[in-house]
Amino acid sequence: MMIVMKPTATEEDIQAVVERIEGCGARAHLSRGEEVTVIGAVGDREHVQRLGLEGHVGVSQVVPILKPYKLSSSQFSHGRRTVIEIDGRRVGGDNFSLIAGPCTVESRDQLMTAARAVSDAGASMLRGGAYKPRSSPYSFQGLGQEGLRLLAEAKAETGLPIVTELMDARDVEAISEVADVIQIGARNMQNYPLLAELGRTGLPVLLKRGLSATLEELLMAAEYVLKEGNPNVMLCERGIRTFETAYRFTLDITAVPMLKELSHLPVIVDPSHAPGRRDLVLPLSLAAAAAGADGIIVEVHPNPEEAICDGPQQLYADQFADYVEHVERAAAVAGKVLSAAA
Numbered sequence: 001m002m003i004v005m006k007p008t009a010t011e012e013d014i015q016a017v018v019e020r021i022e023g024c025g026a027r028a029h030l031s032r033g034e035e036v037t038v039i040g041a042v043g044d045r046e047h048v049q050r051l052g053l054e055g056h057v058g059v060s061q062v063v064p065i066l067k068p069y070k071l072s073s074s075q076f077s078h079g080r081r082t083v084i085e086i087d088g089r090r091v092g093g094d095n096f097s098l099i100a101g102p103c104t105v106e107s108r109d110q111l112m113t114a115a116r117a118v119s120d121a122g123a124s125m126l127r128g129g130a131y132k133p134r135s136s137p138y139s140f141q142g143l144g145q146e147g148l149r150l151l152a153e154a155k156a157e158t159g160l161p162i163v164t165e166l167m168d169a170r171d172v173e174a175i176s177e178v179a180d181v182i183q184i185g186a187r188n189m190q191n192y193p194l195l196a197e198l199g200r201t202g203l204p205v206l207l208k209r210g211l212s213a214t215l216e217e218l219l220m221a222a223e224y225v226l227k228e229g230n231p232n233v234m235l236c237e238r239g240i241r242t243f244e245t246a247y248r249f250t251l252d253i254t255a256v257p258m259l260k261e262l263s264h265l266p267v268i269v270d271p272s273h274a275p276g277r278r279d280l281v282l283p284l285s286l287a288a289a290a291a292g293a294d295g296i297i298v299e300v301h302p303n304p305e306e307a308i309c310d311g312p313q314q315l316y317a318d319q320f321a322d323y324v325e326h327v328e329r330a331a332a333v334a335g336k337v338l339s340a341a342a
Contacts, residue, residue: 101126115128184205296327
């Protein structure tokens with residue numbers, strides 16, 4: 001249920017409604033706008049309905065949320081889009097975020113060279129994997145703790161917030177000390193205990209769509225993070241598995257405007273993983289930006305030919321500035337400006 005408060009509702013009125021909701025065993029989630037506060041009541045609908053909140057002081061109306069995903073639904077936000085602030089960078093709204101860096105942290109020289117290149121070109125955040133999910137157990141799995149140390153060093157030099165992937169709940173504490181955004185990869189999109197754990201950290205989460213997941217399944221996965229009280233979730237379209245074999249995955253550009261209709265959460269696009277080819281990254285990036293995406297997460301490497309993994313899809317660091325100019329112009333078509341430090 002969604003309880004819409006009157007513009008004249010006092011803080012006491014709001015807290016009284018919250019107490020009544022929690023008193024029946026449901027959970028209350030507040031969304032405060034400039035004029036109106038909306039309270040989401042997540043729990044047994046019949047119990048909430050019996051509270052008779054329609055007549056409560058300060059309540060304007062009580063609206064049932066029909067979608068199975070409640071907190072990620074655009075209905076819950078009452079028409080407002082979520083904007084997440086990450087170390088001075090804003091994600092969502094009129095802002096376009098450019099998250100760039102190597103697929104995985106391989107060495108200090110590799111990471112620092114890439115970090116300087118993307119920072120100089122105007123990237124909003126630095127991506128890099130310290131822990132990597134690989135299809136083969138014999139493939140390089142990442143540098144682990146050493147990778148996190150190098151990411152912290154890169155942030156100290158460039159000032160860029162860090163985006164890195166979490167695979168195991170046992171690494172939450174170590175990664176949280178370094179990461180400004182925790183990425184959940186496609187393979188872990190439905191790892192619900194891991195998502196709930198992230199919900200309790202409060203750190204921004206970049207949630208990638210599963211290889212064969214529907215948009216509803218993606219939003220239900222986001223719900224696990226939101227339900228624990230963490231409102232800072234970004235949805236990421238990274239390509240889905242279809243019948244097409246000419247490229248690795250099919251990048252679902254239609255998901256961008258559709259997710260914006262269904263949800264209030266920011267939408268990020270990964271143009272690197274879908275094609276698996278460097279030459280297709282720019283066209284897909286332009287399409288994503290023009291379609292209204294709130295940002296792009298792209299792979300950049302000083303020497304892609306020498307990359308330990310995913311070399312063919314990584315952009316050259318010395319060509320990244322030119323890439324940014326093209327993408328920035330496409331984002332402007334959708335009314336967005338590149339997000340930099342405030």
